[in-house]
Amino acid sequence: MLVRRRVTMGLLFYPRGGSAQVVRYLAGALEDAGWSTELVCGSLGVAGETTNAASFYTGMDVQALDFSPAVEAFDRGEDAVAHDPPMSPSFEDRAGVPDRALASVSPELGDHLADAWARFLQGALRRTPGVLHVHHLSPLHEAFARVAPGTPLVTHLHGTEMKMIDRVDQLTRLAHMQGTDLAGMADRELANVLPSLESYPHEARELVAQTRWEHWRYGSYWASRLRTIANACEHFIVVSPHDRDEARRLLGVEDDRVHWIPNGVDTHLFDRREVRHDERVALWRRWLVDEPKGWDETGRPGSIRYDERDIAPLTDPHVPVLLFVGRFLDFKRVPLLIRAYAAARESFEVQAPLVIWGGFPGEWEGEHPETVASSLGLNDVFFVGWRGHEDLARGLSCCDVLVAPSKNEPFGLVFLEAMASGLPVIATRSGGPLSFVNTEPGAPNGWMVAVDDQDELTTALIDAVNDPGARRARSENAHTQIRSHYSWKQIANRFTDLYEHATSST
Structure with a gap:
């Protein structure tokens, strides 16, 4: 008789990008491999919308923090990240959206995020997790550390968090060339006294022209905070050899903590077919x-x-x-x-x-x-x-x-x-x-x-x-x-092997 194991997954965001698709397909493949999945994540909108977690992750055991009230607050002119419960910020910098860039979020609001998720987890988790699989580096790690301390943890890097840290490092170097830091550049932008593009190296001018410095005011703080979170993680999943190298370069993660497991593909849904x-x-x-x-x-x-x-x-x-x-x-x-x-x-x-x-x-x-x-x-x-x-x-x-x-x-x-x-x-x-x-x-x-x-x-x-x-x-x-x-069925066994390794090494 198959003894079913259980993994608790965490995803700070509502269903939108590639990591949400990975969660959905991986959960199905894990089910076939004898592992059930509990998912804690964000959600947006009503049932039937693709951003609604219960609808997107149909058939899964989902506990979702609803961001809809935070978005409604944003529509009233308030800060969705400051709302309770808060909208999760984004690793990308986009204008006029409720999920503003993480690099624009103050340390106090960062603590607010972690506190809100810890409170939610206390009510959402029905039992102590056997193993945690947390997607992306984020304050969700800090929330899980409070609610389920000592639980074996696997962190899945999907790349966007490292792209943000890489951009923070690049912008920090450019700010230092101007004799200041990211906060100083944000202040200069507000005062309309930014240096001219010609004062930067030619290869950096496109990046500078695209940068809204106020949105990166707290970038150095978040790069440090995420690196601290990474330092406490024993097991990482990266999706490519390139990201393995980036984890070493940007997070200081040693190779023996990193496991390369590529994403899979649903070979039943995605196949060659004739269309009349x-x-x-x-x-x-x-x-x-x-x-x-x-x-x-x-x-x-x-x-x-x-x-x-x-x-x-x-x-x-x-x-x-x-x-x-x-x-x-x-x-x-x-x-x-x-x-x-x-x-x-x-x-x-x-x-x-x-x-x-x-x-x-x-x-x-x-x-x-x-x-x-x-x-x-x-x-x-x-x-x-x-x-x-x-x-x-x-x-x-x-x-x-x-x-x-x-x-x-x-x-x-x-x-x-x-x-x-x-x-x-x-x-x-x-x-x-x-x-x-x-x-x-x-x-x-x-x-x-x-x-x-x-x-x-x-x-x-x-x-x-x-x-x-x-x-x-x-x-x-x-x-x-x-x-x-690259079928999910083939790749799922690599995840379960890592879960077993994580639980046996704690």
Whole structure:
């Protein structure tokens, strides 16, 4: 008889990004491996919304802290992070949102976050956890340490926390060049006496131009606080060799505490499937005409709309469709992709529309992708908006190449989903994709380009569109390789082995 073990997972945020998808799929795979999962997390909105934890994690044992009252307070002009219970801040810096950047949160409000979560955990946990699996470095660690001291703990780094710390370190060095610190730069910004861009090294000027210093006032404090939390953790999971190196560089974590376990892919949902022409037309019509969710700088889903004539390029079965999937974060480099696509179109032998799938409503860093596409007069770039994984699986079946030129993507789950569905990929030679794109000699599954090299990206787009033979060969390689090595069922055993190790070593 199978003896079922139990793991308690913690996630500070409401369902939104890749870590939420990892939690959902991993829990199912752990169930098959004999481990039940209890999840403590944030939630936003009512039942049926994708941001609602009970709806997103259907079938799981979920205890969720509702952020809706904090968002309502924000809409009244109050600080959602100061509310009780508080909205969890973000590792990213975005304007006009309730989950403002963690680096803008004062130490006092940081303590408020940890206190609120500790109170919630005291009522939410039905029993003492056997092992904790906490996603991301955050004040949630401090809350668990109060409520369940001495419990074996595994910390899962998803990369965004380290990107924030890396940016804090970069900005701190730039502030020191100006004879001050991050708080001093924030004060200068408020007084409108910031140094000129010309006073910085050329390679740092783009970063400086994008930085709202007031949002990074407490960055050094949070980098130190998160490093202190990391120092107390015995076991880390990283999703790629790149992130293993980043954990050592940014957190000072020794290699013997770090376990590389890649994300998996749902090989049942994401698989190669034939879509009839009438089905393809109906899907694009639903996503873009009947139920539009693409959004412009207003942040309103459906603010980008199309009619039947607009979507004609997508319904032609003889043209390849290029696809980007992801959030509109700076490191995703979506504006760069759109500019490279604009340059490549002139050399395409056939029309090849570009679909931009995703972008959490109202969330973007830097230039908005739709604004860039409009400024270039592109009428064959289509914005689908934020949709669920079932729609994404269908969408992948309607496309031919995934293009995601991220800089140091922590892992890139969508790459696996696309490749398991038979799409070759265009990626950069950085971050997580280095561990699964073009790793088998003589059997490429995509195209690799240099980071931030628009010309090289343009060339890759032209090659992918104009060489159907290469697309087919890379498609077959991608499908075979990812399905052979990255199913959640295969990977779940590596998590359970780590849980067993963590419990036996305490």
